Amino acid sequence: MRKLLLTAALIASLGVIGNATANTELNANTKKVEQQALSETEELAELSKKLNNPLADLWMLWTQHDVTSLEDKAGNSYISHSTKFQPVMSFDFSDDYNFILRPVFQFQSIEVPGMERENGLGDTAVLAAIGPKTPKNGWTIGAGVSAFLPTAEETYLSTNGADQFAIGPSLIAIKLGEKYTYGAVVQHFEGVGQSEAVNSKGEEEDLSLTDIQYIWRVRMSSKLQIGMAPNITIDWNKSGSDKYTVPVGLGFDYMTRFGDTPVRLAVEGYRYVMQADEFGPEWGIRFVVIPVVKNPLL
Template sequence: MKTIKITLFVFFLVSPMVLSGQENKSDSLKTEVSMDELNRQLENPLSRFWSLIFQENLAFNGGELVQGTEFSNVFNFQPSLPVPVGKSKMLLVRPVFPLVSAPRFNEQGEKTGMETGLGDINVFSLYGPDKKDGLIWGVGMTFTFPTATSNYLGSGKTQLGPALMALSITKKWTLGTIVQHWNSVGGDVNRSDVTKTDIQYIARKQIPGKGMSIGMGPNIGIDWNAPSGNKLTLPIGLGITKTVKWGNTPMKLRFEPQYSIVKPDNYGTLWNVRIQIAPIVQNPFLKK
């Protein structure tokens, strides 16, 4: 509950500033791009628009090392900020600031309390073509910094690695994947080294005339250093995405429950409920 209250506070603190600062700019954005087209273009991280993404992830967890079902929560603020490079390329820089709530356990698997605070901050970057549709690619780097306020909420390690994207965007479908991989390169010597891969696979069908799509975009997690039976988390999902107007500001909304058909035996996420709210703002580096 504490995390949810902070989540709502951050969102309602930022959203009035977005609305007031974007009144004239978003008028231009609304007239030039339909909600259908905007909904479709925003599937591309290298879109020409900026979006201030607020993402809530409520997880239902379990496994052999704990008793019953435990809840955890990750609220991410991840502004997506692509900028033009030359005449035909875009560079995305997307920091991810996580607010995490996670349970603490003793050696018997009994819950001893909850820990809430800042998690490890990630910075994700991509470089690729400035395209609205067709086959779109991107290459870049991903970085994770040990900013967590508790050992329960982060790895304690500085991490970096490659990032890749391949998407096919048409008027009917968005299909593709975004891959990030991290290796630890520094940090607390008393914490375990990190070798992890995240694979987001995307399959969404556009609903014409509704500014809407139906489909999924869950994240497969692979912890290469975990023991056998605990390396892979493989979720599937089905959700709805809709682009609407709030005042003068377009907003992209998403609701997507996800179920892990494979999860770590010891402790992992069985269900995850993802809720996303993303105000869309004019890119200051591009002409209206």
Template sequence: MDRMVIDNEAFLSSLKSQKRLRLLFSVLLGASCSTAFAENWEPMTGADTLHQFIAGATAEISLTPGVTAVGKYNVDGTAQIKAWNETFLRRWAVKGEDLVCYSSDEETNCFRFEKNLDDPGAYRSQNVKTNEWVVFRRVEGEEGSFSGKGPGEDDVGGLGTPSAAEIAAELSDPNTSLGSMNFQFDYIAYKGDIPGAGGAEAQRVLFQPSLPYKLSETSNLFLRPAVPVIFKQDVPGRTGGFNSEGVDLGDISFDASLAKTLPGGFVMLAGLAGTLPTATNSKLGLDQWLLGPEAALATVRPWGVAGVLVSHQWDVAGEDDYDTSVTGGQYFYAINMGDGWQINASPTFSYNHEAPSDDKWSFPLAIGVSRTVILASRPWKFGVQYWHYLETPDTFGPDYQVRFSLSPVVKLPW
């Protein structure tokens, strides 16, 4: 038996040696083929050649299933990228003898082009900033039309796809046509005259989908619910101290509004805001139906966005033992820092007309940072904000708040 084991080991060793030789030969052959294939790409040079290649070209890039980006580069040096139901405006020009550069309000990126000598319909572009290559093909029978598949993770974007910086700026526009699923994770610390108020806290998640209906290039209809899930909420007890409530659904709020972008980069919004008595715990809701008007004004500039939204809600049905009359709102700003980074915040404030004089105002000062990235060809926005309340109800109100946010861009159902 020992002899048979020795012979088998020798046989197996011989087989392994042969496999290693075949593997080495395959690697060398593959490297040789790859080198030969690489040599079949020829750089496209010459200002006139590149201008003729790009001017009037249309690039169709597949992003995710059912989502395509279409870039149109006009002869006059303007360009439009249509993706995720939004249009991104650009300018383009040939730089030197081998570069084509596009510029948006947020950034400038340049590309080199090569053509495949063995396959006349195949081309590829290289982003000078990232050195990443994207292969695309000329559409047969359609002069100036190209198609390809976008890179899975490319924050810089391409000639046919929007960049993370462009997406970030668009998501900050209150009249954006981009659809998104917004998740906000809040931690709130409280203070007040009630004994023990300084140790009270709350933890919740707010889900707010935004699925605008595009009416025109400058107008959108928004129907946005805000669904709060409360994991923990400390509320004053009847006999003193605080009781911790949760996990529960809170009152769902919503708004239905029409937004329009005006000449000069101004945005106006008007509509209705409301609150539904959906709380599963009576201590965490009003048990009333609220309704009232809302309006917003914002300015959108190359550096970013700034604006304010104000609403007022009255109780129109439900519990009639008390009245509700609350003016609420939100101021917001975003400063574009490049590469998808922004300094931004969007804190909410309120003025309770029915509360005692020392308990009417809740108003925070806020700062935050966010980053938009492209993951699996889908834009995602991540952010964190800190709110410090300059005004809060004396009896019991928020002291500070930390918010983490997550917002994937989604395809609209219409």
């Protein structure tokens, strides 16, 4: 009887020890999973901040689709689509500066008064800029050169119908804060060589265009931001208010992960408060997908 009681007590003790060991292993695994999740969240939060900096040391496969509603003087509406693929590549320029190269390839589907819809490749834009690796007092300021390459398949698919090579300076100034990000990317293009565009007098008209992307974002969480980054354009060949195209709007972006690839997803809506009277945009919607990829040179 005594041996039986001792055996039962031993079995019970082993069961208690086994449960304690299992609980310890379970707690350790739970903490490990929580730490991994926290690490991934922190990594995505850091990437989300860096994506606000056009001069960051990142490689991105930026893909953007814009749907724009335009209106003529008679009040007729037209819908245009533009899909842009912008691989953003960062290179070490020196110990303190990055060199950024961003070609923009675009497929256009444009509907205009008195013409059938035209579809095809548009002009290719290129931005090359140099800026600091580390912001100073929260500001990152860079400068470089921008160009249009006349790769449009049809004249009307080219920038302002010029079908012309264009080049000019670019300036980047962004304030990067923990909660707020604001600033602008300014590019100017001057046509060089023969232009297909003509003015009201029937004279050849060289491209003269300024693009200002103004940026304002508010961080709502480690992965979510609200704000906007629309593009103001100034056509210096036009007069008065017709030369300005000015959108305002609001949207959000969210940082997530598809497999091992960090991705930013964004949607923004715009209303145009200034545009050409004869024919100009009324509203637009922008969809953006930005996978962040490893630098293949490292």
